[in-house]
Amino acid sequence: MEFRQLECFLAVVEHGGIVRAAAALHLAQPSLTQSIKALEKELGIELFHRIGRGIALTPAGSALVKQARQVLRDADTVRASAAELAGAEVGQLQISAMSGCIYHPLLDLVSAFAKQHPEIPQRITEADSEQQLAEWVREGRVELGFGYLPAPGSSPSHPEPELDITVLGHDELCLVVPVELSAQLDDPIPLSGLPELPAIAVSRGAVARQTVENALRNAGVRTSLGVVTEHRELELPLVSAGLGMAWTTRASAEGSPSVDVAVHSLDPPVELTHGVLRRRGHLAPPAQAFLDLALSSAERND
Incomplete structure (x- = not known):
């Protein structure tokens, strides 16, 4: 088995087909197809179902994806470590x-x-x-x-x-409301004194949403959901449009000058912890x- 065969296999997976994968790898389509067939023959398993002009991973192919990525990542680490010992920046x-x-x-x-x-x-x-x-x-x-x-x-x-998880710091969570309501609110605003606005929230399971829900639960506060979005970047525009209130970091709120919203600190303060994940x-x-x-x-x- 060659590393190049695994690279070809992953390219087909990530690009969704032979045509796009061949273009990404700068290979002729027959060469890429031959590489996949050679890998299948060597492993003794079928990696893709051929469906008309398309392909789909077999269960065996799906199981190989994680291992193939790990093999190539480990190979890159070995190359980079060897180059470092030789004094090269690669x-x-x-x-x-x-x-x-x-x-x-x-x-x-x-x-x-x-x-x-x-x-x-x-x-x-x-x-x-x-x-x-x-x-x-x-x-x-x-x-x-x-x-x-x-x-x-x-x-x-x-x-x-x-995974190893390392904490790097903390970010303040703030309440973001339409500008026209800001003068009616304290700053910082008590969790028990939130305005009666629907909440604009990211999807359930997100750490930011869990953190806000825990803080509200501890304060004995209930809010109604207005809009739930998977796209975090939409929260501030939705607030600016008058559709409700949202919780976001101060850095995110103040780093979007094109969006007209008011930012209020919370009492008690609510923080998000940011960090780095590594294998x-x-x-x-x-x-x-x-x-x-x-x-x-x-x-x-x-």
Whole structure:
């Protein structure tokens, strides 16, 4: 078995077919098809069902995806470690962050890393949920995942025995309301004195929503749901349009000057904890260097 065969297999999975995968790999379609067939023959299993002009993973193919990603990730780590011992700057930094909550320290880290390691390209992807973020790290699609963590003592939305979790800091959660209502509210606003507005919330299971619901429950407060969205970036525009109130971090609210909303602190304060997920074991040198940079930055800001 060759690494290239696994790369071809994963390309077909990730691009949804032979045609797009061949274009992404800059291969002729017959060459890619032959590579997949050779891998199937060597493994003695069928990886894809051929359905008309399309393909779909077989159960055996689905089971191979995680292992194939791990093999290629481990191979990249070995290459990068060997190059580091030889004094060469090689490899690629692959990280992911939560959609809608890429906090500004991460942007600072990306900039600082680029200055320190200009020869190492960075690939940053956005995850739609904490579950997806953990899955990408666990499967080896990325080495580091930055996002929000369940509060201590709460039930985690995704138990992760295979991952190491490091806390980097905390973000203040604020109440965001339409501007015309702001003058009627205290600042900070007591949880017991929330306006009678429907809540705009992200999907159930998200750490931010769990954190808000726990705080409201502890304060004996109930609210009505107005809009539930999977797209976190829609919360502020929906508030601005007068559809309700929402909870978001101060950094996110104040970092969107194009959206006309009012931001109020909460009493008692409510915080989200942000951190980094990584698979247990050795990290490739670029990822380790980025993690070290993140930890040193967190210590300075502590």
